[in-house]
Amino acid sequence: MRVAVIGAGVIGLSTALCIHDRFQPLVPCLQLEVYADRFTPHTTSDGAAGLWQPYLSDRGALQETLWNKETFDHLLGHLGSPEAKEMGLFPISGYNLFTQPVPDPSWKNIVLGFRSLTPKELELFPGYSYGWFNTALVLECRSYLPWLTNRLAQRGVKFFHRKVESFQEMFAQGVDVVINCTGVRAGELQPDPALQPARGQVIKVLAPWVKHFIITHDMESGIYNSPYVIPGSEFTVLGGIYQHGNWNEENSAQDHKTIWEKCCKLLPALQKAKIVQEWSGLRPARPSVRLERETIRHGHSQAEVIHNYGHGGFGITIHWGCAMAAARLFGSILQEKQLARPP
Amino acid sequence: MAAPKVAVVGAGLIGLSTALCLAEALPSCCVAVLSEQFSPSTTSDVAAGMLIPHTYPGTPIHVQKQWFKETFTYLFAISNSAEASEAGIHLVSGWQVFKNPPKDEVPFWSDIVLGFRPMSAAELQKFPQHRSGQAFTTLKCDCPPYLLWLEKRLKASGVQMHTRKVADLWELHSEYDIVVNCAGIGAHQLVGDQQLVPIRGQVLKVHAPWVKNFIRDGDGSTYIYPGIHSVTLGGTREKGSWCLSPDPGTTKDIFDRCCSLEPSLQQAQDIKVKVGLRPSRLCVRLQREVLNRGGAKLLVVHNYGHGAGGFSVHRGTAKEATRLVGECIATLQGSSSRAKL
Numbered sequence: 208m209r210v211a212v213i214g215a216g217v218i219g220l221s222t223a224l225c226i227h228d229r230f231q232p233l234v235p236c237l238q239l240e241v242y243a244d245r246f247t248p249h250t251t252s253d254g255a256a257g258l259w260q261p262y263l264s265d266r267g268a269l270q271e272t273l274w275n276k277e278t279f280d281h282l283l284g285h286l287g288s289p290e291a292k293e294m295g296l297f298p299i300s301g302y303n304l305f306t307q308p309v310p311d312p313s314w315k316n317i318v319l320g321f322r323s324l325t326p327k328e329l330e331l332f333p334g335y336s337y338g339w340f341n342t343a344l345v346l347e348c349r350s351y352l353p354w355l356t357n358r359l360a361q362r363g364v365k366f367f368h369r370k371v372e373s374f375q376e377m378f379a380q381g382v383d384v385v386i387n388c389t390g391v392r393a394g395e396l397q398p399d400p401a402l403q404p405a406r407g408q409v410i411k412v413l414a415p416w417v418k419h420f421i422i423t424h425d426m427e428s429g430i431y432n433s434p435y436v437i438p439g440s441e442f443t444v445l446g447g448i449y450q451h452g453n454w455n456e457e458n459s460a461q462d463h464k465t466i467w468e469k470c471c472k473l474l475p476a477l478q479k480a481k482i483v484q485e486w487s488g489l490r491p492a493r494p495s496v497r498l499e500r501e502t503i504r505h506g507h508s509q510a511e512v513i514h515n516y517g518h519g520g521f522g523i524t525i526h527w528g529c530a531m532a533a534a535r536l537f538g539s540i541l542q543e544k545q546l547a548r549p550p
Numbered sequence: 551m552a553a554p555k556v557a558v559v560g561a562g563l564i565g566l567s568t569a570l571c572l573a574e575a576l577p578s579c580c581v582a583v584l585s586e587q588f589s590p591s592t593t594s595d596v597a598a599g600m601l602i603p604h605t606y607p608g609t610p611i612h613v614q615k616q617w618f619k620e621t622f623t624y625l626f627a628i629s630n631s632a633e634a635s636e637a638g639i640h641l642v643s644g645w646q647v648f649k650n651p652p653k654d655e656v657p658f659w660s661d662i663v664l665g666f667r668p669m670s671a672a673e674l675q676k677f678p679q680h681r682s683g684q685a686f687t688t689l690k691c692d693c694p695p696y697l698l699w700l701e702k703r704l705k706a707s708g709v710q711m712h713t714r715k716v717a718d719l720w721e722l723h724s725e726y727d728i729v730v731n732c733a734g735i736g737a738h739q740l741v742g743d744q745q746l747v748p749i750r751g752q753v754l755k756v757h758a759p760w761v762k763n764f765i766r767d768g769d770g771s772t773y774i775y776p777g778i779h780s781v782t783l784g785g786t787r788e789k790g791s792w793c794l795s796p797d798p799g800t801t802k803d804i805f806d807r808c809c810s811l812e813p814s815l816q817q818a819q820d821i822k823v824k825v826g827l828r829p830s831r832l833c834v835r836l837q838r839e840v841l842n843r844g845g846a847k848l849l850v851v852h853n854y855g856h857g858a859g860g861f862s863v864h865r866g867t868a869k870e871a872t873r874l875v876g877e878c879i880a881t882l883q884g885s886s887s888r889a890k891l
Contacts, residue, residue, distance in 0.1 A: 286813075327664055418642050
């Protein structure tokens, strides 16, 4: 049974690993392949700061809240292991800031030590009158994706560096199941008007004295269009750009100015930070994640596609829950083909 | 009378911060700092510089709380300014965890640090050997950066700095009107204070930049303090030991204890070992003294004996020492006007 995962960002690689580890023991003939035109460090995931934090509102998608929790708990379980550093995983505390009181988020009991900010803490952030403090996690993809890749390679998973033009192309070469983790460009394989790019730009700086993440929110300008500062293991990421419908992957001087000025106003100490890199990427934005099976006619037979894309600006936050859900869908395909008994 | 000449002996945290307070509050004085050692070779350079107070048995709690509050407020303002990175001052959050219930469930400084609260059950899961804990956000003063920043501010204020070993305070009486004794552990020899004892501390400074939170065992023996360029792992408290050489067995023991609190430290690189002698006393010696020899006088203000708590109270004790210097100046002016009559 040949399974092709298309896409080698955090979604593609984690889904591949999840499927392999769960089903390879049951289905010895399982052959997993990963196809992508971009691998780490050139994927969308690589540009993300890697902070685990869902959007403020769960958009009514309770399943997504559950997948977020599964991801957090899975990562938390890895914290004490010797793998954590290699994975790019570490705990971090920090602040979410608002100009008015807001209801607590769906994830308040998922993160650690969630509480409102005290008046003295708010003195640090003039212009903001309300906020939260909590401890969450950072998962840096420039370490996590190579870690996933190594694990997959050790398990004999093959990688192919090429652009897949259609699902049919895969089926024609004998692939039985396609896992579609193509992120923002999923529309090229199958039109999906609900999927839009949400362009982001970030500045990476050297500011090792910053030990907290700081995410500001402007309820009018929308998520991630307000400055944020997220420390990594080596660099600190400054951001605050979210442009719906913009496909441009080039850095913009205007956006640079916006990010720099707003972040320095938020944290005056950043004025002395050395700029190391600038990066732009396209969040695969969708009203909800597309995580479902689709049966596609291929000649006289049927082939299966499992879609797993549209994770917007919370791909790292939700990735493991989605990988497990995709693996469950794969399990039901195996059952139907009578290749695996139900557990 | 001519501008009073004040010598500050000692160029660690206490000496430099006291000299800066003097320069700010008493601009008419001529202030100089005299020390055998300067950063990076002072006791202060070894310390992590965390603002978590040590309790002095001999000082009323309300006084210690006032010193801590003054220090915290002063550094908080710097941490929130463009100078923060140069001064080495930054906020850090973390946990103090206890195997056994602490003596003070709510320490005297809990309302001065930020966001102090008991740890949740979920947070404690990360520390299976510990049964309770406190979470809070405080400040850290990285040295050498903070000391170098103080030196820079002092030079800008016209304060001279001299590398000089002072063997006896009296040797300064012909050049200076007032001496401020911030000699730290050096006061044991300099003024023969038998109540001042070293409490030896060995620490490791390691490269582990993914560690963003501090962790401290409430018994004070084991701690992990992330700084700007390194993480300080500690430590020891060896009362009465004057030994400044690192001990390899102790290094391994500190490393093991810290890894048991934070397993990812196994991957730490570039381990450097440092030793400092905390200048410990039941209370900080903050008082005036008049040295008399053969009719000649030297006015002294002592400001030493901060033990394990120097960083937490330094600005508060510097201001108190400055007030005492002000009293000395009033005395000098009083005698000089009497002399004119």
